[in-house]
Amino acid sequence: MLEPLIYDLSRPGRQGVTLPACDVPPTPLPDGLARTTLDLPEVDQLTVVRHFTRLSQLNMGIDTTMYPLGSCTMKYNPRVNETAARLPGLAAAHPLQDPETVQGSLALMFALQEWLADIGGFAGVSLQPAAGAQGELTGVLMMRAYHLDRGDTKRTKMLIPNSAHGTNPATANMAGLEVVEIPSDPRGNVDLEALKTLCDDTVVGLMITNPNTLGLFEEHVEEVVAAVHACGGLVYGDGANMNAIVGKVRPGDLGFDVLHYNLHKTFSTPHGGGGPGSGPVGVSARLTDFLPGPLVARVQDQGETQPPHFSLVTPPKSIGRMKAFWGNFGVLVRAYAYIRANGPDGLRGNSEYAVLNANYLRAKLEDVYKLPYDRVCKHEFVVEGVWADAPGVHALDIAKRLVDYGFHAPTNYFPLIVHEALMIEPTETETRETLDRFVHALRTIAEEAHTQPQLLKDAPHTAPLSRLDEIAAAKQLVLCCRPVALSA
Numbered sequence: 001m002l003e004p005l006i007y008d009l010s011r012p013g014r015q016g017v018t019l020p021a022c023d024v025p026p027t028p029l030p031d032g033l034a035r036t037t038l039d040l041p042e043v044d045q046l047t048v049v050r051h052f053t054r055l056s057q058l059n060m061g062i063d064t065t066m067y068p069l070g071s072c073t074m075k076y077n078p079r080v081n082e083t084a085a086r087l088p089g090l091a092a093a094h095p096l097q098d099p100e101t102v103q104g105s106l107a108l109m110f111a112l113q114e115w116l117a118d119i120g121g122f123a124g125v126s127l128q129p130a131a132g133a134q135g136e137l138t139g140v141l142m143m144r145a146y147h148l149d150r151g152d153t154k155r156t157k158m159l160i161p162n163s164a165h166g167t168n169p170a171t172a173n174m175a176g177l178e179v180v181e182i183p184s185d186p187r188g189n190v191d192l193e194a195l196k197t198l199c200d201d202t203v204v205g206l207m208i209t210n211p212n213t214l215g216l217f218e219e220h221v222e223e224v225v226a227a228v229h230a231c232g233g234l235v236y237g238d239g240a241n242m243n244a245i246v247g248k249v250r251p252g253d254l255g256f257d258v259l260h261y262n263l264h265k266t267f268s269t270p271h272g273g274g275g276p277g278s279g280p281v282g283v284s285a286r287l288t289d290f291l292p293g294p295l296v297a298r299v300q301d302q303g304e305t306q307p308p309h310f311s312l313v314t315p316p317k318s319i320g321r322m323k324a325f326w327g328n329f330g331v332l333v334r335a336y337a338y339i340r341a342n343g344p345d346g347l348r349g350n351s352e353y354a355v356l357n358a359n360y361l362r363a364k365l366e367d368v369y370k371l372p373y374d375r376v377c378k379h380e381f382v383v384e385g386v387w388a389d390a391p392g393v394h395a396l397d398i399a400k401r402l403v404d405y406g407f408h409a410p411t412n413y414f415p416l417i418v419h420e421a422l423m424i425e426p427t428e429t430e431t432r433e434t435l436d437r438f439v440h441a442l443r444t445i446a447e448e449a450h451t452q453p454q455l456l457k458d459a460p461h462t463a464p465l466s467r468l469d470e471i472a473a474a475k476q477l478v479l480c481c482r483p484v485a486l487s488a
C-alpha cells in the first residue's frame, strides 16, 4: 500500500503539540521578515508517529535485513558504540573549546591515531578526512607535495588499475593529475608487465585497492609496490576493503606509502544514508611531515605522577586542513569503542569470519552463478548476473527480485570489468542461518530466471512501487509535493 504524503493526512486545525501559554509580552518581527503564510501539515501526534514509523519500515536497512552491498561493508554496528558517541562529555564538547578543557576527547583521538597506525603499519595518522574519497584526495595531495618538495616537478600521472572504485580516478583528476589505466590479468591481479612498462619518471604513483574490488588479494603485491618505487613513484592504498585483513596483513608492511581507512565501513559506524563518515589516512615515514593538521600530540615529560597531556600540532610541511575543526568526531568515538571492545584478537577474528562467510556463499552459489575469477576470495566476491540460456534476464532483475525475498541487493554493475556484475559481501556479522536463507533466495531466483523470467522483469512485487524511471528520478527531481506559496 502507498503511504500517503503527510500533507494528505493534514486536516485544518489539527495540532500535534500544545504549547504552554506565552508568559512574556509578544514582540512582533520587523516588517518584511514575518511570513504571511506557512504551508505546514496540520496533524495530530499519533498520526505523525504512525506515518513516520510506517515510512521507516519501507526502508531496507541492516537492522531489518542482510545488506550484502559489496565494497560498502554494511555490517551490524554494536549499540554500545552509539551509547559511547552520545556520552554528554563527548557529544556536547564544542569544537571551539580551549584544548585544555577537552583533554579527554584529545586522549581518545590520540589513542585512535596510534591504534590505526599500528593496525595499518604506518608511522603517522591524521583523523581529518570526512570520508574515504576525501582520504584519497588527502593522500594524493600529500604524494604530490612530496614530489614537489624534492624539486621533482615532471610527475603528472597516476596509475590506476581498471578494477578500481570510481573515486580513485575522480580523486586523481581533482588533484590535477592524468589518470593512466592499468589492465587486470586473467586471475584478477594487476597486470604486472603492463604496470612495469608504464612506470617511469612522470609517475606520481599508483592507487591500488587490496584486496581489490573483485574481493581478491593481489598475488604479486610486493612486486607491484617494488615496480612503482623503482621509478620513484609512491603507492596509495585504498583501504575500503580493510574489513578482510585487519589483524592479518598491514599495508605499511607491504610497502604502501599512504592508505585511507573507512571508519564507517571497517570500524563500525552505521552508514548508507549519506554520512557522516570518516576516512583517516595513515602514512609511511617519508610522508608524515605532509599530513593535514591539526594532529593530536602527547606532550612529553610530564613526569610519572602527572596524567598525560595532549595538544594540537600541525606538521612542518602540512598540506593544510582538509576539514573544519577535528574531523567527524562522533565517528571517531564509535571507531574507538569498536576497537577497544574487540581488542586485537576480536578484530582479527572479525576479519576471519568476514572471509569465511564470503567463501561460504561463494561455494554455495558457484554451480548456478558464473564466477569470472574463480579463486578463494577475501571478504567479497563477484558473480555474473546473467545466463546464456536466459537471455532476457539481467543483474538488475536479480537485484530487484531479491527485494521480494526480503534482502537488500548486492552492489551491481561494479566492478566495471565484470559483465553484469553482482558483488556480494556478507560481512562477519551474519549468522549461518541468514547466509543459508540468502543462498536459498539466490538459487531460487536463478531457477525462476530460466522458468518464469517475467517474474524477475516485473520485480519487486512486494514494494509499494515497483520499477521507477531512475533517470527521471535523478534528472527531474521534484522535491516539493506542491508549490509552496510564500509571499513576503
Ligand SMILES: *Cc1c(COP(=O)(O)O)cnc(C)c1O
Pocket (backbone or CB within 6 Å): 071, 072, 131, 132, 133, 134, 165, 167, 209, 213, 238, 240, 241, 262, 277, 279
Ligand atoms: C567506499 C569506497 C570508497 C569511497 O569511500 P567513501 O567513504 O564512500 O567516500 C573508495 N574505494 C572503495 C573501494 C570503496 O568501497
